[in-house]
Amino acid sequence: MNAALDDAIKQETHSLSSWIMSRPAFWVFLAAVIACLVLTALTDTFATPQNLFNVTRNFAFVAIIALGMTVVIISGGIDLSVGSTLCLSAMVLAIVMNAGFGLATGTVAALAASLLVGAINGFLIAYIRIPAFVVTLGMLSLARSIAMVLSNNRMIYQFGPDEKALFWLGGGSTLGIANPVIALVILAIITGLILKWTRWGTWVFAIGSNQHAALLTGIPVRRLKVSVYMFSSLMAGIAGVLEAGWLGGVTTNLGQSMELSVIAATVIGGANLMGGAGTVFGAVIGAALIEVIRNSLTLLGISSFWQGAFVGSFIILAVAFDRLRADPELED
Amino acid sequence: MAILSLSGISKNFGAIQALDGVSLELNSGEVLGLMGDNGAGKSTLVKIIAGNFKPTRGTITIDGQEVELHRPVDARNQGVEIVYQDLALCDNLSAAVNVFLGRELTKGVGPFKVMDYAAMNARAGELFRDLRSETRPRDMVRAMSGGQRQAVAIARTRLAQAKILLMDEPTAAISVRQVAEVLNLIRELKRQNLAVILISHRMPDVFAVADRIAVLRRGRKVADRPTASTSPEEITGLITGAIESL
Ligand SMILES: Nc1ncnc2c1ncn2[C@@H]1O[C@H](COP(=O)(O)OP(=O)(O)OP(=O)(O)O)[C@@H](O)[C@H]1O
Ligand SMILES: [Mg+2]
Numbered sequence: 345m346n347a348a349l350d351d352a353i354k355q356e357t358h359s360l361s362s363w364i365m366s367r368p369a370f371w372v373f374l375a376a377v378i379a380c381l382v383l384t385a386l387t388d389t390f391a392t393p394q395n396l397f398n399v400t401r402n403f404a405f406v407a408i409i410a411l412g413m414t415v416v417i418i419s420g421g422i423d424l425s426v427g428s429t430l431c432l433s434a435m436v437l438a439i440v441m442n443a444g445f446g447l448a449t450g451t452v453a454a455l456a457a458s459l460l461v462g463a464i465n466g467f468l469i470a471y472i473r474i475p476a477f478v479v480t481l482g483m484l485s486l487a488r489s490i491a492m493v494l495s496n497n498r499m500i501y502q503f504g505p506d507e508k509a510l511f512w513l514g515g516g517s518t519l520g521i522a523n524p525v526i527a528l529v530i531l532a533i534i535t536g537l538i539l540k541w542t543r544w545g546t547w548v549f550a551i552g553s554n555q556h557a558a559l560l561t562g563i564p565v566r567r568l569k570v571s572v573y574m575f576s577s578l579m580a581g582i583a584g585v586l587e588a589g590w591l592g593g594v595t596t597n598l599g600q601s602m603e604l605s606v607i608a609a610t611v612i613g614g615a616n617l618m619g620g621a622g623t624v625f626g627a628v629i630g631a632a633l634i635e636v637i638r639n640s641l642t643l644l645g646i647s648s649f650w651q652g653a654f655v656g657s658f659i660i661l662a663v664a665f666d667r668l669r670a671d672p673e674l675e676d
Numbered sequence: 677m678a679i680l681s682l683s684g685i686s687k688n689f690g691a692i693q694a695l696d697g698v699s700l701e702l703n704s705g706e707v708l709g710l711m712g713d714n715g716a717g718k719s720t721l722v723k724i725i726a727g728n729f730k731p732t733r734g735t736i737t738i739d740g741q742e743v744e745l746h747r748p749v750d751a752r753n754q755g756v757e758i759v760y761q762d763l764a765l766c767d768n769l770s771a772a773v774n775v776f777l778g779r780e781l782t783k784g785v786g787p788f789k790v791m792d793y794a795a796m797n798a799r800a801g802e803l804f805r806d807l808r809s810e811t812r813p814r815d816m817v818r819a820m821s822g823g824q825r826q827a828v829a830i831a832r833t834r835l836a837q838a839k840i841l842l843m844d845e846p847t848a849a850i851s852v853r854q855v856a857e858v859l860n861l862i863r864e865l866k867r868q869n870l871a872v873i874l875i876s877h878r879m880p881d882v883f884a885v886a887d888r889i890a891v892l893r894r895g896r897k898v899a900d901r902p903t904a905s906t907s908p909e910e911i912t913g914l915i916t917g918a919i920e921s922l
Contacts, residue, residue: 541790543780550766550777557764560728561778561832562748620768 369614369626372662376633379640387643393520395639401522401590403635405430405583406602408528410609410627411535412579417610418539419572420552420619421476425465425483426580427602428491431594433458433584435491437510438500438594447506447513451585458581459574461487466570476573484603492596501593514589524586528628531579536624548572552619608655609634612662633658677740679704679871680725680840685734687720687895694720696895697734704839707862707872709886709903713915716892718875719761722842725873726758727751739839748778755839759846761875763829765817771824772800772813775831803831808857822849830858841865844875859885879908891915898922 383390390396409426416423437454441447461483468479503510516523539545547568550558559565580599588594611617612633613626637654641647680702687695695717702708712718723729725736727745735742738754745751751758765774773780776796782789800813809827811820817828826849833841843862847855855878862872862885876882882889883903891899891914898921899906899914913919 543782543789543791546769546773546777546780546791549769553766553768554764556762557760557766558777560748560760560764562752563778620766 369623369629371665372612372614372626372633373629375658376629376636379633379636383636383640383643389643390640395643397517397520397522399635399639400525400632402639403631404522404524404528405587405590406605406609406634407628407631408524408531408583408586409576409580409602409606410613410631411531411624412576413606413610414613414615414622414624414627415535415539415548416476416572416576417607417615417617418552418619418622419548419569420555421469421569421572422480422607422617423465423573423576424477424480424603425461425487426576426606427599428484428487429458429461429577429580430584430587430599430602431596432461432487432491433581434588434594434598435495435500435596437585437588438503439494441503441506441510442500444504446504447509450503450506450510454585455578455581458577458584462574462577463570465577466573469573470566470569480573488596488600495594495596497596499593499595510589511592512589514586515592524583524590527582527586531582532624532628539624544568544571549620552621554620605631605634605655608659612658614662630662678702678737679739681737682721682725683735683737685721685724685731685736687717687724687729688732694895695724695731698892698895698897699734700890700897700900702840702871702873704871705866705869706888707866707874707886709882709889710873710875710892711877711882711889711911711915712892715894716915717895718892719844721892722758722844722873722875725751725840726756726842752779752836755837756842757833757836757838757840758842759826759829759833759844761844761848763825765825765828767818768816770797770814770816771804771811771820771828772796774817774828775800775803775813775835777832779835799835800831803834806834807831807861809854823851823854826850826854826858830861838870841870841872842875843872845877846874847876847878847881855881879911882911883908893917 409430413423413426433454436457437450440453441450465479465483468474469476513523518526539548547558547563550563551565551568555565584599587598609630610622610627611630613623613630615622615626634655637658638651641651641654678701682698682700685695685698686693698721710718710721720729724731727748727750730746736745737743743754766777773796781792781795783792784790797813804811804813804827807827807830809824811824811827817825826846830846847858850858859881862874865872874882874886886903888900888902889906889911890897891911893915901922910919914922
């Protein structure tokens with residue numbers, strides 16, 4: 345009787361640990377933790393409050409956008425326009441605040457512009473059925489161009505009466521934690537809850553897994569897709585507002601090629617580019633790992649030219665790992 | 677009076693005419709076997725009844741009322757349930773979530789509604805038990821056998837009180853024992869006064885449960901006879917075209 349119970353417990357814990365180990369995000373998490381421990385041992389500059397503050401703040405922007413990207417990738421799509429959307433959002437905010445309006449007005453305008461970008465992306469993808477890659481590649485070019493036109497390609501560094509509030513929002517901290525990191529935590533929790541506990545979240549997984557089935561069972565696939573791209577743009581827009589506050593100025597090259605870091609973070613975190621799989625935790629950890637790598641190269645005095653090599657290897661490793669685990673039957 | 681009546685249903689996909697003037701009547705408590713060669717138009721016909729396609733021409737009457745089915749939900753609201761030929765399952769979702777896909781159970785107040793996984797798992801578990809299937813509600817569909825997948829697809833149709841059940845090859849991928857279960861289920865549904873359309877290539881299955889057999893050939897209905905007054909040989913001839921029509 346007791347033996348049977350022991351067995352059952354052993355089985356239970358065994359399946360729990362094997363479940364954890366089967367998560368791609370777990371291994372990335374482990375890699376990040378090991379990297380942090382090694383850095384703490386090798387340098388006395390890593391584990392300082394100031395450096396940790398900087399590291400967490402730096403990856404918060406990428407991680408916030410990666411939340412949106414995770415949802416898009418789970419749905420079987422891709423959004424290459426996030427870097428440009430971030431730039432457009434920051435620029436709209438800067439122009440509105442520069443004209444004397446408050447932070448709230450500026451933020452609403454910036455997020456509205458971002459949502460519009462997402463709505464256009466989603467409409468073209470869902471209703472006109474242009475591949476997401478093509479639509480968002482076009483939007484990558486278009487949104488940044490609009491930001492240039494709106495600002496006449498100037499740098500804006502005066503934000504009117506609410507300037508201090510904006511700088512605090514993006515550059516300040518609360519209880520010793522950078523405000524963008526707090527925003528990230530809140531947004532990550534919300535995104536995680538939405539994905540797991542709402543019909544919307546379930547449907548996102550459903551269309552990424554089998555769009556045809558989703559359609560047959562009566563899920564409003566097209567409207568759902570539009571909302572998915574709007575969600576992604578909204579995250580990029582929020583990151584844009586925060587980053588404008590941190591930098592204290594907005595130029596039209598803000599967020600350039602950021603989509604690559606974001607997609608890298610998402611994929612390292614275990615999202616499947618074929619759709620149907622991905623986690624919020626993975627996306628955040630993926631973004632953290634990239635930043636830790638970047639930071640460690642600086643601290644260890646290794647040329648920053650190596651950064652791309654490390655990040656690139658991690659992308660390929662993460663996916664290779666997942667593949668080898670997922671389809672052992674394909675070995676020959 | 678017939679629960680379902682199709683009149684002059686045609687369907688074109690571009691240049692392909694999948695259905696050409698098909699008329700059909702179905703009564704409650706009746707099982708209709710729908711047979712025909714590959715590409716004859718069987719799946720297209722049931723998908724029209726399930727609201728997946730709109731017919732190019734023709735009318736659908738359910739319970740004496742002419743209906744326009746624009747979306748699958750419209751058909752569901754009319755009491756039509758369907759098991760799709762490809763089962764229409766999402767591999768990365770659990771069996772229970774697949775059963776409830778598109779009509780998930782939620783709990784909560786106002787706009788704050790969350791998925792009620794406990795209730796869905798419990799209800800799905802009951803449905804699987806009724807189907808005598810060893811399918812666990814929480815398991816991912818990805819890892820399931822053909823029979824378990826079929827059980828998930830069939831369990832879906834048992835959620836609501838259906839009046840008309842459409843089954844597109846429900847026995848294609850399952851074991852002998854499970855085929856017997858599905859056929860028993862069809863008999864049970866018949867006793868509960870449902871109208872069933874069973875599409876199958878398996879002659880013995882159709883002859884075992886169908887009251888009537890209709891044959892489609894290249895989009896046209898070429899025969900519609902009581903099972904008792906026909907034979908597997910005759911039906912085979914009708915399917916292949918060796919017998920022109922009856
Ligand atoms: N969505 C679609 N678009 C274009 N053509 C289609 C579509 N669906 C079906 N068809 C065509 O309509 C015809 C009838 O197909 P249908 O799937 O109804 O056949 P079936 O009788 O179910 O065949 P099977 O026994 O192989 O399942 C075929 O020629 C098929 O190619
Ligand atoms: Mg078919």
